[in-house]
Amino acid sequence: MEKLLTGKLCVVTGAARGMGRSLAIKYAEHGANVALIDLNKEGLEMAAKEVEAKGVQALPLVMDVAAAQEIDSAIRAIESKFIKIDVLANCAGISTSRLLVDVEEAEWDKVLNINLKAVYLLSRRAARNMIQNKVQNGKIVSISSQASKIGEFGNGVYCISKAGLNMLTQILGLELAEYGIAVTAVCPGYVNTEMVQQVFRKRGPLEGMTPEEYEKTLTNTVPMKRMAEPEEIADLMVYLSSGKANYITGVSVTIAGGRTLI
Numbered sequence: 001m002e003k004l005l006t007g008k009l010c011v012v013t014g015a016a017r018g019m020g021r022s023l024a025i026k027y028a029e030h031g032a033n034v035a036l037i038d039l040n041k042e043g044l045e046m047a048a049k050e051v052e053a054k055g056v057q058a059l060p061l062v063m064d065v066a067a068a069q070e071i072d073s074a075i076r077a078i079e080s081k082f083i084k085i086d087v088l089a090n091c092a093g094i095s096t097s098r099l100l101v102d103v104e105e106a107e108w109d110k111v112l113n114i115n116l117k118a119v120y121l122l123s124r125r126a127a128r129n130m131i132q133n134k135v136q137n138g139k140i141v142s143i144s145s146q147a148s149k150i151g152e153f154g155n156g157v158y159c160i161s162k163a164g165l166n167m168l169t170q171i172l173g174l175e176l177a178e179y180g181i182a183v184t185a186v187c188p189g190y191v192n193t194e195m196v197q198q199v200f201r202k203r204g205p206l207e208g209m210t211p212e213e214y215e216k217t218l219t220n221t222v223p224m225k226r227m228a229e230p231e232e233i234a235d236l237m238v239y240l241s242s243g244k245a246n247y248i249t250g251v252s253v254t255i256a257g258g259r260t261l262i
């Protein structure tokens with residue numbers, strides 16, 4: 001296998017499970033050292049062990065990405081071990097399932113803080129590191145969603161947060177291009193992780209269905225008639241993080257089995 005990230009330092013949020021965990025392990029397989037960030041200490045330590053088993057260094061950092069004051073100290077811990085950041089992958093995110101008319105202000109704030117504001121603050125801090133260290137071809141890649149492009153019933157706050165993330169990607173792409181930093185997002189459809197199972201459990205009843213009926217109904221709307229596996233999203237993110245994608249910036253790439261074509 002051609003290793004695309006040998007000797008790089010990749011920072012991954014949401015690395016304890018799901019797509020973030022899969023991506024952290026793939027980065028390690030491609031020869032990168034990995035700083036792993038998540039709230040979930042146990043999951044994070046297990047993921048860090050899997051990263052180290054690939055023969056690279058891992059730095060697990062337990063933190064809430066929505067705690068703005070913790071971001072600087074986490075990045076300083078990364079800088080004191082690795083100095084420069086080559087790649088930031090924003091994978092941490094939460095979903096919510098409530099009609100907009102029923103959403104409380106605290107729920108709005110929580111989703112926007114984790115899915116959008118934290119991505120901005122982390123990206124800003126990582127970009128400053130890349131600029132100061134004259135990193136060649138730095139990358140920022142975030143997980144948005146198909147829900148950023150097509151509004152979903154009962155999922156409004158999430159859709160709005162991810163649509164904001166796409167615009168953040170565009171503007172950062174524009175503003176960081178002169179430093180050679182490429183900024184992209186991926187917009188997955190349904191991906192087989194714990195998060196999507198929670199969505200089936202919560203949104204099914206909102207639509208008058210059991211979680212199993214809701215999963216079947218949604219999967220049937222995908223032209224490829226299946227969910228993605230986390231590794232399929234991670235493969236695209238590895239490509240976008242690598243030297244093969246130096247000229248791709250400001251775009252949000254859909255990976256949804258054709259779901260957004262209808």
Ligand SMILES: NC(=O)c1ccc[n+]([C@@H]2O[C@H](COP(=O)([O-])OP(=O)(O)OC[C@H]3O[C@@H](n4cnc5c(N)ncnc54)[C@H](O)[C@@H]3O)[C@@H](O)[C@H]2O)c1
Pocket residue numbers: 013014015016017018019020037038039040043063064065066091092093094095114143144145146187188189190191192193194195196
């Ligand atoms: N699963 C899907 O179908 C799907 C589809 C499109 C987009 N997404 C997006 O992909 C990303 C990853 O989703 P997933 O399905 O792997 O989810 P997941 O719930 O399996 O994993 C998310 C990880 O983020 C961590 N996290 C959440 N809030 C955090 C916080 N405040 N600080 C630090 N860590 C935090 C969690 O502890 C968890 O380990 C999310 O941004 C999600 O919105 C998911």
